[in-house]
């Protein structure tokens with residue numbers, strides 16, 4: 594494990610997301626989300642590839658902060674940067690189009706990016722079950738669950754244990770109020 598790179602990625606993400614909050618009622622610090630992905634992968638999934646863990650920590654920096662690909666590349670190298678780019682939505686597209694693009698794209702991205710994508714969906718379902726965005730209706734939550742299942746269908750086989758965790762969460766739709 595490249596421990597130094599992982600700590601540097603955690604620190605970089607914390608700095609970039611320092612003024613952002615999650616949409617839950619408590620407005621949790623945003624950094625909790627990338628840390629949750631890294632934990633799902635490393636702790637629950639036993640994933641040991643440091644490029645995957647670093648990319649998980651950095652996965653929202655280009656999409657949601659002023660971070661550029663060249664900035665990531667200079668610090669974390671080409672592989673980590675390419676994984677992050679593979680899971681970065683094109684924000685010039687309308688939201689509905691972006692969501693369909695994720696479904697279409699999921700089977701085509703690298704195995705490393707598929708792991709990050711799977712962990713992202715696990716963490717988002719967990720957040721919606723435990724502390725959902727304050728203004729989301731039950732229908733919006735269910736729509737998210739259904740869409741996440743369509744994205745994950747495109748990465749099946751990448752990590753059966755994490756897929757089972759995803760399926761367990763996705764089966765809890767009846768708890769969404």
Ligand code: ZN
Nearest residue numbers: 626652653713
């Ligand atoms: Zn995310």
